[in-house]
Amino acid sequence: MSSCDQCVVRNRAICSALDAGELDALNVIGRRRTLTAGESLMWEGEESLLVANVIEGVLKLSTGTEDGREQIVGVVYPSDFIGRPFGSTTNHSVTALTDARVCVFGRRDFDSFARDHPGLEHKLLERTLGELDRTRRWMLLLGRKSAAEKVSSFLLEMTERLIEPNCQVGVEEPNRRLTLPFSRQQIADVLGLTIETVSRQFTRLKAEGIIDLPSRREVVILDSEALIAEAG
Amino acid sequence: MSSCDQCVVRNRAICSALDAGELDALNVIGRRRTLTAGESLMWEGEESLLVANVIEGVLKLSTGTEDGREQIVGVVYPSDFIGRPFGSTTNHSVTALTDARVCVFGRRDFDSFARDHPGLEHKLLERTLGELDRTRRWMLLLGRKSAAEKVSSFLLEMTERLIEPNCQVGVEEPNRRLTLPFSRQQIADVLGLTIETVSRQFTRLKAEGIIDLPSRREVVILDSEALIAEAG
DNA sequence: CGATGGTTTGAGATATATCAAACCTCGTGG
DNA sequence: CCACGAGGTTTGATATATCTCAAACCATCG
Numbered sequence: 001m002s003s004c005d006q007c008v009v010r011n012r013a014i015c016s017a018l019d020a021g022e023l024d025a026l027n028v029i030g031r032r033r034t035l036t037a038g039e040s041l042m043w044e045g046e047e048s049l050l051v052a053n054v055i056e057g058v059l060k061l062s063t064g065t066e067d068g069r070e071q072i073v074g075v076v077y078p079s080d081f082i083g084r085p086f087g088s089t090t091n092h093s094v095t096a097l098t099d100a101r102v103c104v105f106g107r108r109d110f111d112s113f114a115r116d117h118p119g120l121e122h123k124l125l126e127r128t129l130g131e132l133d134r135t136r137r138w139m140l141l142l143g144r145k146s147a148a149e150k151v152s153s154f155l156l157e158m159t160e161r162l163i164e165p166n167c168q169v170g171v172e173e174p175n176r177r178l179t180l181p182f183s184r185q186q187i188a189d190v191l192g193l194t195i196e197t198v199s200r201q202f203t204r205l206k207a208e209g210i211i212d213l214p215s216r217r218e219v220v221i222l223d224s225e226a227l228i229a230e231a232g
Numbered sequence: 233m234s235s236c237d238q239c240v241v242r243n244r245a246i247c248s249a250l251d252a253g254e255l256d257a258l259n260v261i262g263r264r265r266t267l268t269a270g271e272s273l274m275w276e277g278e279e280s281l282l283v284a285n286v287i288e289g290v291l292k293l294s295t296g297t298e299d300g301r302e303q304i305v306g307v308v309y310p311s312d313f314i315g316r317p318f319g320s321t322t323n324h325s326v327t328a329l330t331d332a333r334v335c336v337f338g339r340r341d342f343d344s345f346a347r348d349h350p351g352l353e354h355k356l357l358e359r360t361l362g363e364l365d366r367t368r369r370w371m372l373l374l375g376r377k378s379a380a381e382k383v384s385s386f387l388l389e390m391t392e393r394l395i396e397p398n399c400q401v402g403v404e405e406p407n408r409r410l411t412l413p414f415s416r417q418q419i420a421d422v423l424g425l426t427i428e429t430v431s432r433q434f435t436r437l438k439a440e441g442i443i444d445l446p447s448r449r450e451v452v453i454l455d456s457e458a459l460i461a462e463a464g
Numbered sequence: 465c466g467a468t469g470g471t472t473t474g475a476g477a478t479a480t481a482t483c484a485a486a487c488c489t490c491g492t493g494g
Numbered sequence: 495c496c497a498c499g500a501g502g503t504t505t506g507a508t509a510t511a512t513c514t515c516a517a518a519c520c521a522t523c524g
Contacts, residue, residue, distance in 0.1 A: 061368070063368065063369065063371075063372045064372070065372070065376060065377075065464055066464070067464075069376040070376070071371055071372040071375040071376045073368040073371045073372070074368065084361065084365070085361070086357070086358050086361060087361065087362075087365075091365045091368060091369065092368060115354065118350035118353065121350065121353055121354060121357055122347065122353060124357060125318070125353055125356060125357045125360065126318050128357065128360045128361055128364060129316065129317070129318060129319065129360055130319075131364060132360060132363060132364045132367065133316070133319075133323045135364065135367050135368060135371070136293070136295065136305040136306065136323060136324060136367060137295065137323065138371065139295075139303055139305045139367070139370065139371060139374060140295045140296070140297065140303040140305070142371060142374035142375045142424065143303040143374045143423070143424025144297060144301040144302070144303045144424060145297075146511075146512095147511075147512070183470070183471090184470075184471065184472095185470085185471095191375070192374065192375025192376055193512080193513090194512075194513055194514080195470090195471080195472095196471095196472080196473085196512090196513075196514085197511090197512060197513075199471060199472055199473085200472085200473085200512095202472090203472070203473085215521090216470075216471070216520095216521080232297055232298070232299075378479075378480095379479075379480070415502070415503090416502075416503065416504095417502085417503095425480080425481090426480075426481055426482080427502090427503080427504095428480090428481075428482085428503095428504080428505085429479090429480060429481075431503060431504055431505085432480095432504085432505085434503095434504090435504070435505085447489090448488090448489080448502075448503070
């Protein structure tokens, strides 16, 4: 019996391109893996041995310079694909921000399976094109936006990414509360800022009544109009 | 007779996945187009109507904010693919930096052709994955590098991209001369800097004997060791 | 309760932006 | 052929956003 049957991302991940039989075949070469927050699945520069689907949790993709500066180059959520198929080296580290569950495949196994299943490759292509669009939009933020705009843009992106998938009740409420899967330092590493600058922007937004900060990891958007204006 | 026969990027573009017959079929839905430097092929936010292969020339992909700040999010060279297949809107403008020749397709025509030719989709996937890697590496530069590091990294990237394809003679010479397809302002828009900062970095590198600047658009790398060190 | 790690706040330093002027380069027309 | 003008570029002086360094603060957990 295939464990894909009960998979919560079954219909959203690239696997949705496959029928029951194909899914069984894919399941043979894959296995589940649990990650605890802070644990890494692969490292920058390493040989590309694994690819995976995210089932649950949030993970970061990051690169760094020799002297320890870090830049988070992507954040992945349930149903997203991670790793570098059809390539020999991994260009960024993948680390769990929250506890996470992933479905991993040997890269070579996955490559040949994918080549035999054009529908799967097509899904992967669509996903990669979307990721490229998102990444390029982030370049405008990194290259041209002020700290105030960066932090506000970040909060808006978080509301989109975090509220939709688990959409329980009250999505249309103007007051939105979110629990960030990031520390202040990680937010700084996403935005290309220092932790102090991020912190100051948070306190400023709070002082201006645009957000509230009930605890370190929680943010409530009080005035999303104003936040959008701040994001430039 | 298919005009693809004499196409100079025939073996490097995604078309290389196709045999003679398939190429004929693709050729039916495509057409050549010439662009003069400064001319745009598509605009940010516009409906995605076209995709294309670059045959000759250099083009930029760019986005901007309401108030006129611009960020170049990609640069494409001969054999590269441009446009957004399988999507409804174009996320960035595409503008020729030099005179250019491209091979354009209606997006919908291309989409359905691609879906019928898994080999073509595979090539496109590999290309897109590579572009995503390159883009993410650029994020580290935008978010975490100093102006000095940015300009030096830019020059190194240019030597790689510009010297290889036309590789005439003397590739192994330590003194490399390149003609930039960018104005100073465009370099600033690639690096997320102002034109003045870019200019100052150029003159500094020249003063330190690392490069020479025979003319506005030309750069000679005198000491590539030092340049690599500067790039961080 | 005290230690620990993350966060906020403060004061000062600095890289880069901004504003302004001088300077080339190149094409045009006298 | 030279003078002129226009666009792009360099250089200079100053402003400022963000970083850096340092201390205080606050939660959490033993």
